[in-house]
Amino acid sequence: MIELLIDKLLLILFIFSILNIIRNIWFVLETYKRKSKFQITQKSLILLGISISYFFTILFSGFLK
Numbered sequence: 001m002i003e004l005l006i007d008k009l010l011l012i013l014f015i016f017s018i019l020n021i022i023r024n025i026w027f028v029l030e031t032y033k034r035k036s037k038f039q040i041t042q043k044s045l046i047l048l049g050i051s052i053s054y055f056f057t058i059l060f061s062g063f064l065k
Contacts, residue, residue: 014058017051024048 024040031038040048 013054017054020047020051021055 024044027040028038
């Protein structure tokens with residue numbers, strides 16, 4: 001029972017990390033199209049780094065063994 005709950009929470013976290021990565025890619029493309037400089041706050045940069053590392057961890061270790 002508790003394992004099912006943890007698995008669902010990890011799945012939600014994985015989906016949120018994918019959405020965060022897509023959001024930042026979208027912002028980079030928008031600023032590139034407007035020919036302006038992409039600026040990111042330190043908090044967003046840390047969250048993006050955690051999202052990318054979690055994405056690759058799940059990708060390489062397997063999803064919900």
